Amino acid sequence: MLTDRQRMILNAIVDDYIRSAEPVGSRSISKRGDVGFSPATIRNEMADLEELGFLEQPHTSAGRIPSHKGYRYYVDHLTQSFSLNPAELHMMKTFFAEKLNAMEQMIQHAASILSQMTNYTSILLGPEVFxxxxxxxxxxxxxxxxxVAIIVTSTGQVENKTVSIPPGVSVSDLERVVNLLNSKLVNVPLYKLKTRLYTELGQEMQRHIEHYEEIMSMLDIALDNQPDHRVYLSGTTNMLNQPEFKDVEKVKDIFELLEQTPLLTKLMAPAPGEQGIQVKIGTENTHEAISNCSLITATYSIDGKALGTIGILGPTRMEYARVIGILNILSHDLTKLLSHWYK
Amino acid sequence: MLTDRQRMILNAIVDDYIRSAEPVGSRSISKRGDVGFSPATIRNEMADLEELGFLEQPHTSAGRIPSHKGYRYYVDHLTQSFSLNPAELHMMKTFFAEKLNAMEQMIQHAASILSQMTNYTSILLGPEVFxxxxxxxxxxxxxxxxxVAIIVTSTGQVENKTVSIPPGVSVSDLERVVNLLNSKLVNVPLYKLKTRLYTELGQEMQRHIEHYEEIMSMLDIALDNQPDHRVYLSGTTNMLNQPEFKDVEKVKDIFELLEQTPLLTKLMAPAPGEQGIQVKIGTENTHEAISNCSLITATYSIDGKALGTIGILGPTRMEYARVIGILNILSHDLTKLLSHWYK
DNA sequence: GGTTAGCACTCGATGACGTTGAGTGCTAAC
DNA sequence: GTTAGCACTCAACGTCATCGAGTGCTAACC
Known part of the structure; x- marks a missing residue:
């Protein structure tokens, strides 16, 4: 579709623009050295690339910036796999050495490392309840x-909730209920807990336990675990360092989005069947607030089942190669670590 | 120190400036109606107030804005106690009706209600571990x-931590250890747990339990609860709605501060011995990033012992009366609720 | 003596205007 | 096919005049 030279020029423009955040002109591309043509030639190609929709011109006498289509092409044809410098590798290694942390802390920690390394905003979704x-x-x-009702999950997470004990129910009643639940419901997936409670345990409890109704409604509350992912954010302020967000109005919408867990979950959810890295550029994101952003996500998994998602949010002008490289490493390591943990 | 008329005028200026965020002129004060003097008279008084340091002029031909000293005077002489409208009262009432929530969720919820009601940023410090x-x-x-080691505290909080079981230790060993701890350490303050473990239980455990050393080091990790406050934030984006923060540079410092738990804790810590509402205006705050902000805090307590702190962060041009009123209600209700909860 | 009307003065905000310079598109020469 | 040259475009920037909200001061008024 594109000639080699066009591809080279497009790559050079995207690279430059990612670094500078300013429209790039033909002269600066020519001067870079890796494209050995005069500004005039490059101008001709740029005009062609614009006609094809890969570049845009903010105004007539400015340089070109990549369009969403341009970024998309750039990302789809990324060749040089990004490599970390020794200091950064060390940072990740030491992180994975501290595996004695509780899972939750570990994920929060991973989020903060990600945002520190990339200077973008990192978003992590905790393990799926499913x-x-x-x-x-x-x-x-x-x-x-x-x-306090305490639920320990197979991944080692601990959920807790305060419930009211119905009047007339004794401590020994509760003990019997707890024993019954533990003998019958262990290893049942969380999201099936409540239905199983009614279908399998209902009759038996009705026979053996007094105050059946009240205890059931108490358990109903106790087992009502929130089915949404936990969301871990880090480096939200990094957004403010990007020149494209020097206008407060633009950041506000993004920050408001970041505060809304359900929306984030939806945005981060991997397309069904997709594994590995996904890049959503600009308007490919379903939410308007981040139509000037790109979201790069990776899933981590156990035994091939996707458990959760890691994501990096930044401007469309994002260091794609670098971020993809980092996410690749981190998602693999997380997967490995969790498999070990989970056994 | 100030005449009645000066006080009236100062009040009027602060009120107007809080609403409009723009320097107020003599004419607009005169037009308000509650100060029945001509612009000229008011101008004279304004000149005096400026000389006394209560007002400032951004430039010669602009209106006046309150200085920090002016805000301080305004706050110290607040008379009209602020009253909530019915809808807002309902919001708070229903919040306190849902007391079945776990404490943590409750505090997070309180933070979000606070920020919604005030349109500022709310900061809550969780109960002191002490x-x-x-x-x-x-x-x-x-x-x-x-x-998983699970610690349930007297306030109903549940802390959990993953620990490694030393090789050779059986489940029945663990059970014996747990029983011993529960019989000896219940009702011991959290921060004394570890010393008590060594002083009181050390010998007994050494006698009855195999693998003493390893188990002790495991317990050491398990009981190592973090002594810092938990910080709950809400409505950080509200900061972006304030005209004084339309410049991204200014918000950035504040947002960075908000991400740093220890600094926040220090800022929010009540002056020793102080109870009730505290107002810190501008540079009275110890951190430079919020030298253009005011921080209003209230403590909530049990049996007169301060447990935690609620705070509202906004521009120095803050609706002091309203915020103080709301904080007053909320801190009292929280205190009441916790006392009931705690028994 | 306190209060107010009147008036000259100040100075940021706003908008028109010219200049500058980076960058383009096109043409003609190589 | 490539490149040098040149006229053209247009945002950014600085200058300048205008406008108006607001002040300080003086003199008149009650």
Whole structure:
């Protein structure tokens, strides 16, 4: 579709623009050295590339900037795989050495490392609930009428919730209920817990346990784990360092988006069946607030099942090669680490 | 120190400036109606107030804006106690009705309500660890060499941490350890846990438990709860709506500060002995990034012991009366709610 | 003596205008 | 096919005049 020379020039323009954030002219491309043609020749090619929709001109007498289509082409034809410098490799290695952390802290830590390395905003979605199951259930009385319900999942996460103990229910009643649940519901996926509670345990509990109704409604609350991903953010302020966001109005929408967990989850959700790195450029993102941003995501998984998503959000003018390289490493390492953890 | 009329005029200026964010002139004050003097008279008083340091002039031919000293005077002499409208009262009432939430969620929720009501940024510090004690300790094995340690505190918070089980230690060993801890350490303040573990339990454990050394070092990790406050933020984007922060450079410093938990903790820490509402205006704050901001804080407590802090961060041009009113209500209600919860 | 009307003065904000320079498109020469 | 040359475009920037909100001061008024 494009000639070799056009590809070279397009690459040079995107590279330059990523670095400078300013429209690039034919002269500066010619001067770079890696494209050995005069400005005039490059101008001709640039005009062609613009006609083909790969470049845009902010105004007549300015240089060119890549269009979304241009970025897309650039990303799809990225050849040089990005390599980290020793200091950065060390940073990632030491991170994975500290695997004794609880999963949650580990993910938060991963988010902050990502944002530090890339200078963009990092977004991590915690493990999907669909693939985690119940390992242990516990009810700890706090007072005579309140208790903490604790759910330990197969991934080692601990969820807890305060519930009211219905009047008339004794501690030994609760113990019996807890034992019953643990014997019947362990290893059941979290999202099936409540239906199983009713279908399999309903009758047995009705027979053996007093105050059946009240206890069931208490368990209903206790097992009502939020099915949304946990979202971990880091480096949101990095957004403010980008010249394209020197206008507060533009950042505001983005920041508001970042505060809304469900929207983020939707944006980060991998297209079904997709594995590996995904790049969404500008308007390819479904939300208007980030139509000037690119979102690069990678999934991490266990036994081939996608568990969660890592993402980097930055301006469309993003260091694609570098970010993709980093995400690649991190998602693989996370996958390996979790497999080891999970057994 | 100030005449009645001066006080009236100062009040009027601060009020107007808080609303409009623009220097106020003598004519507009005169037109308000509540100060029944001509612009000329008001101009004279304004000149005096400026000489006394309560007002400032951005440039010769502009109106006046309050100086930090002016805000301070305004705040110290706030008379009309602010009252909420019915819708807002309802918002707070319903919030406190949902007390079945776990404490953590409750605090996060309180933060978001605060920021919604005030349109500023809200900062909440969770309960101090000093005043909470151990209610229950639990070790749940995940695999043969890993377990989750769960600490339930007297305030109903649940902390958890993953630890490695030393090789050779059996499940029954662990059970014995857990029982011992629960019988001896319940109601001990969290920050004393580890010393008590060594002083009181060391000998007994050494006698009854195999692998003493390894188990102790495991418990050392398990009980190593982080002593810093948890920080809950909400409405950080509200900062971007303030005209004084239309310049990205100014917001950046503030946002960076908001990301640093320890600094925030220090800023929010109440002066020793102080109870109730505290207002820190501009440079009264110890951190330079918020020298154009005011921070209003209130403590919530149990039995007179300060447990945590609620704060609102906004521009020096802040709706002091309103914010103070809201913080007053919320801190009292939180105190009441926690006392009830805590018993 | 306190209050106010009147008036000259100040100075940021706004907009018109010219200049500058980076960059283009086109043509003609190589 | 490539490149040098040149006229053209247009945002950015600086200058300048205008405008108007607001002041300080003086003199008149109650």
């Amino acid at each position: 693939h985690t199951s119940l390992r242990h259930f516990q009810l700890l009385p706090l007072h005579e009428n309140q208790a | 005043h909470t004690s151990l209610r229950h300790f639990q070790l749940l094995p995940l695999h043969e060499n890993q377990a």
